[in-house]
Amino acid sequence: MASAPVDSIPSSLLLPLRIEGLVKRFGELTAVNGVTLELKSGECLGLLGPNGAGKSTLIRSIVGRVIPDAGTVSIFGERADSAGARMALGWVPQELALYPKLTCRENLESFGEYHGLRRGALRTAVAWCLDWAALTDRAQEPVKNLSGGMKRRLNMAAGLIHRPKLILMDEPTVGVDPQSRNRIFEMIEKLRDEGISMIYTTHYMEEAERLCDRIAIIDHGRIIALGTRDELVRNAFASRSEVLARFANVDDSVAAWVKQRGGLYDNGMAQFTIEHASEIAGLLDAATKAGHELADISLRKPNLESVFLHLTGRELRD
Amino acid sequence: MIFPIVRTALIGLRRDRGALALSFILPIAFFTIFAVIFGGRRDTTPKVSLMVVDEDHSVASERLIQGIEREGSLSVKKRPAPKQGVEQPDYTAATAEAAVKAGTAPVALIIPHGFGKNPISFGRAEQDRPTIQLLKDSSDMVAPQVIAGLLQKVAMTSMPDIMAEQGSKYMDEYAGGFTPEQRKRIEAGLEALRRRESAESGGQQTAAADPNRGMPIAVTSRDVVGENKDNPMVSFYAAAIGVMFLLFTASSAGGSLLDEAESGTLDRVLSSRVTMGTLLAGKLCFCSLLAFSQLVLMFIWAWLVFKLDFIPHIPGFVVMGLSTAFAVGAFGMVLASICRTRAQLGPLATLVILIMSSIGGSMFPRFLMPEAMQKAGLLTINAWAIDGFTKVFWRDEPVSHLWPQVLVLLGVGVVLCAIARRLARRWEYS
Numbered sequence: 001m002a003s004a005p006v007d008s009i010p011s012s013l014l015l016p017l018r019i020e021g022l023v024k025r026f027g028e029l030t031a032v033n034g035v036t037l038e039l040k041s042g043e044c045l046g047l048l049g050p051n052g053a054g055k056s057t058l059i060r061s062i063v064g065r066v067i068p069d070a071g072t073v074s075i076f077g078e079r080a081d082s083a084g085a086r087m088a089l090g091w092v093p094q095e096l097a098l099y100p101k102l103t104c105r106e107n108l109e110s111f112g113e114y115h116g117l118r119r120g121a122l123r124t125a126v127a128w129c130l131d132w133a134a135l136t137d138r139a140q141e142p143v144k145n146l147s148g149g150m151k152r153r154l155n156m157a158a159g160l161i162h163r164p165k166l167i168l169m170d171e172p173t174v175g176v177d178p179q180s181r182n183r184i185f186e187m188i189e190k191l192r193d194e195g196i197s198m199i200y201t202t203h204y205m206e207e208a209e210r211l212c213d214r215i216a217i218i219d220h221g222r223i224i225a226l227g228t229r230d231e232l233v234r235n236a237f238a239s240r241s242e243v244l245a246r247f248a249n250v251d252d253s254v255a256a257w258v259k260q261r262g263g264l265y266d267n268g269m270a271q272f273t274i275e276h277a278s279e280i281a282g283l284l285d286a287a288t289k290a291g292h293e294l295a296d297i298s299l300r301k302p303n304l305e306s307v308f309l310h311l312t313g314r315e316l317r318d
Numbered sequence: 319m320i321f322p323i324v325r326t327a328l329i330g331l332r333r334d335r336g337a338l339a340l341s342f343i344l345p346i347a348f349f350t351i352f353a354v355i356f357g358g359r360r361d362t363t364p365k366v367s368l369m370v371v372d373e374d375h376s377v378a379s380e381r382l383i384q385g386i387e388r389e390g391s392l393s394v395k396k397r398p399a400p401k402q403g404v405e406q407p408d409y410t411a412a413t414a415e416a417a418v419k420a421g422t423a424p425v426a427l428i429i430p431h432g433f434g435k436n437p438i439s440f441g442r443a444e445q446d447r448p449t450i451q452l453l454k455d456s457s458d459m460v461a462p463q464v465i466a467g468l469l470q471k472v473a474m475t476s477m478p479d480i481m482a483e484q485g486s487k488y489m490d491e492y493a494g495g496f497t498p499e500q501r502k503r504i505e506a507g508l509e510a511l512r513r514r515e516s517a518e519s520g521g522q523q524t525a526a527a528d529p530n531r532g533m534p535i536a537v538t539s540r541d542v543v544g545e546n547k548d549n550p551m552v553s554f555y556a557a558a559i560g561v562m563f564l565l566f567t568a569s570s571a572g573g574s575l576l577d578e579a580e581s582g583t584l585d586r587v588l589s590s591r592v593t594m595g596t597l598l599a600g601k602l603c604f605c606s607l608l609a610f611s612q613l614v615l616m617f618i619w620a621w622l623v624f625k626l627d628f629i630p631h632i633p634g635f636v637v638m639g640l641s642t643a644f645a646v647g648a649f650g651m652v653l654a655s656i657c658r659t660r661a662q663l664g665p666l667a668t669l670v671i672l673i674m675s676s677i678g679g680s681m682f683p684r685f686l687m688p689e690a691m692q693k694a695g696l697l698t699i700n701a702w703a704i705d706g707f708t709k710v711f712w713r714d715e716p717v718s719h720l721w722p723q724v725l726v727l728l729g730v731g732v733v734l735c736a737i738a739r740r741l742a743r744r745w746e747y748s
Contacts, residue, residue, distance in 0.1 A: 063589045067747045083591065091589050095582030114590035158586070 014077040016041055016088075016166040016197035017062065022071035024057050024221075031057040032068070033221035039166070039199065044192055046212030047201040048304060054221035055201040056094060059170045062199070063091045075166060087115070090164030092156045094171045100144040104135050104154050107143060108161055115162035129157035132187060149180025156187065166197045173207065185210060205304040215304065219312050229304060236310045237302040240273040243280060244300065248293040257290050264313055271309055273302075336665025343669065351676045354691055365393040365689075366461045367423035369414045372396070374448075376434025382535075383429070385476025389468055395423065415453050418542050419713055424458035424685065425465050427451070438473060438535060452539035457554060457712055458685060466537055473535040543713055552624040553711030554683065554704070560616040561642060561703045562671065562680040564609045568650030569667035571605040575654045576663055579745055594746045598651060598739055605647035606640075613639045626711065634710030634717050641727040642703040648734035649699060655741035674698040702726045 017039035024032040031054045039045050047055045060066040062073050064081030075085040098107050108126045117125055130136040133153035143151060156172055169188070173181045188211055191198065202208055208215050209229050217225040217232070225232050247254050250268045258265040261283070263272040272283060277299060287294055302310075331337055370386065372379050387394045398406040398417070409417065414426035428451040436447045450469070454462040575597075578584040587597060617635060621628035628635070653670065657663040675681055677691065678700025684692050695701040706723030709715040 060585075063585075065585055065589060065747060086589065086591060089589070091586065093582050093586060097582040097586040099583065100581075111586070111590065114587055114592045116591050162590075 015039065015074075016043075016076060017199065018072075018074045019058075019062070020072050022058070022061055022073060023069045024061055024066055025069050030221050032061060035071070035218075035221070035223055037216060037223065037226075039197055041197055042192075042195040043213045044188075044198040044200055044211055046208035046215040047199060047218055048203065048205065048208045048215050048308070049201075049218035050203055053203075053218045055218055056170055057221075058218070059091070059168050059199065059201060062168055063089065087162065088165050090159045090162065090167040092159035092167065092169045092172050094174060096151050096155050098143045098151065098155055098158060101142055103140050103142050104130065104146070105139040107154065107158060111158045112161040117162060125161050125163065128163075129161055132160070132190065133157040134183065147180075149176050149183065152176050152180065152184060153187065156184070160191075164196075166199075167191065168199045168201075170201050171203070172200075173202070173204070205308075208304060217304075217308055217311060219308075224311050225307065232304065232307045233302045236307045237273055240275055240302075241277070242300050242302045242306050243272040243274055243283065244298050245270045245272070245283070245287075245294055246296040247287075248295040254292050257287070257292060261286065264309060266309065266313060271306065273310075274299075334661075336662055339665055339669050347669075347673050351673065351691075354688060365391055366425070366464050367393045367395065368461075368465055369395050369409050369417055369423050369426040371409045371411055371414045371426065371428045373411065373431050374429050374433040378434040378437040379429045381476050382433075382437070382472060385472035386427075386468070388476075389472065391464065392468065398422075411451075415542050418453050418455050420715075421455065421543075421708070421713060424455045424461040426453040427465065427469070428453065447536050449536040449538050452537055453542045454539055455543040456541040457543065457551065457683075457708075460686070462539055466539065469537055470535065552620050552626050554708060556616050556620040556624075556626060557704045557707030557711075558680040558683075558700070560613050561646070561678075561700045562675040563616075564612055564642065564646045565649060565671040565674065565699070566667065567612055568605045568609055568646045569653045569663065569671065570650075571608050571647075572601065572650030572652075572654035573657075573660050573663045574604075575601055575651070575742075576657060576660045580660060584745055588746065594742055595739065598735070598742055601654075602644075602647050602651055602735065602738075605650045606643040609646045610639050610643035613643065631710050631714075634715075634720060635707075637717055637720055637724060638703065638706040638710055641706070641724045641731075642699070645699045645703070645727040645731040645734070648731040648738065651738035652734045652741070655738045675700055677701075679704050699727065699730060702730075 015038055017037070019035055019037040022032050022035040023030065033054070035054075035058060037045075047058065049055050057066060061068050062075070062080055064073075064085065073080040076088050078084040078088070099110065102110065105126060108129050109122060112122045112125050127136075130139050133150075133156065135150060135154060135157070138146065138150065143154065146154065152172060152175075156169070159169075160167065172188075173184055176184065185207070188198070188200070192211070200208070200211055212229075214226065214228055215232060216223045225235065227235065245263075246269055254270075255265040258270040258272075261272065263270045265271075274280065274283075280297070280299060284294065284297070300306075368386070370383055372383060383394070383396075386392060395409075397408045398413075400406060409426070411428050414428065417423060418426050430448045430450065432448045433450070452462060452466060452469075575584070578587065584597075588594060592600075613635075617626065617628055617639075620626035653663060653667050657666060675698075678684070678695045678698030679687075680700045684695050684701060684704070687695070702723050706720050706727070709720060709723070
């Protein structure tokens, strides 16, 4: 079947992002290992994984700042580092990539001009960004004088100055207090309401659950699970519940016992899945008989953290 | 407790290559450069260049020239260097003056017609003797003094028979065989001498008015370069110090590239429409503009405060200023591109710029350096820039004469830009 040439397809119909078989190595380390991913129009996709999982490298590959060893990245049908892709793409890097001696307005004007905005269009874009980031009253303030939360918001605004159709947010809430974090969530939700497609990387499960339509769990450069929050939990646990047990004694015999019982053990904490709450009594009884003293036990509905632990055997924040 | 503190500091120093270089390499480099400049090694002691024009072609003039040539501290040229293997004619008074103006040598000696008839004279005969002309570049305050002194020495040592002949002539004239009449005349002569000495002891003005009095040969010196300058050395120092600080400014401005790389701003900029080539071009423009502004300020200050003749030289200044600013800006870009961090840039820039400045003449005039050092200086931006500004402000040369300096500075700038572009590839992608 012959496919239509990309040029003849309206960009609104093209996928905002398509990644196929992406591989990136740094020496011996494979940071991204065969990632294939598609982002639908207007969707917010979360990349959830611990530090060093390969999230930032994947993002940088999409931005065109990393040359992959294999695979392709296309943005609205265009190659990642092409001029068209650059205009369609907005990037909020993890670092505060701002000019500290310039004011908020001057920073936004500079980045706007780098994206080719001039005169009226630039003024309008700067005004929109200042309003979106709730920084209008601090427009003339040098960045170095702003609070951490304000800097984060300006950092996000600078990535959106050219009003891109696809936004990549690389851990935008790192080092931000809870109040500022909520404000950032509201800003992102506003973008979602406008139908902008987004990739959002984080290692905070709550953020992924609140903001993302679908979540890709990434570990060691691979996407190990992809779906909505409910799909991920259902696939990992079906209708089972999760029992978390903390042992008073931490030694190898505990780990061996947990494994023998079909659970996961990590750093003094064991995770078991059960079908009915009545199974907890049997678990307690078996632990006592094996000579292991339990310090704490709890039953909870599985969440993304549980899914990650279930899939990797490690905590998300390791 | 002291030992761990010392050990920690030593480890820190060992791992800070910049601080290590500043502590040990820079002092050694500086010591070596200045030891060579100031003649630490005998065979590199600088010789004073001297052009000689013989208009007399007499036995006496030739013997005087031979005597001058035997002086180990002088490098004597009677004609320009051959061009494309063709011998050039001997210097004339006009070509020698032009050569001094062009800076080929700081001094030219012109032995006039008739010198051989009365080369050495004393007393009354001094009035009729021919005068040797010394054409000098007043920016070199040492060479003319050295040559004037050596000339009198050579006159006395290279022509002993003429000295004796002149002596007996005077003896015959004044003593005449020591008859009573002769004694009377000697007494009269001595009395006259005493009167003159007495008059001269009353002040220095007579001697100052005729510096040749009592000297065996008559020499008059004339500035052919800088004769109308109010403050002869100020243009040299404005250029010399200016260029050195330009290099520091450019390296610091180029360092903004490293700041951006370290903060992540560079990544963000390069993810926009801005390419690495555009970014470097922008930074180069900024560095060059800053350097040019600094030069403008420096020369205007020299004009206002030190009476530098700035206004008539504005066209030459603009040409040299822009060429220098471009080369210096490109230099700043290369330094920034070589370094991994801003912390590396500081020590490296200090090291390179101070060495360039000391060899290139920003700290010590190149014409006073040994020949090998003068040639080594041509590897620096400083030397070419200072030479160009000297042509403009000191030698009053037209803009068209600046092409060698402009060409070299622009060429250096282009090469450095290419190197910076190549090195900056590491920031483009990872």
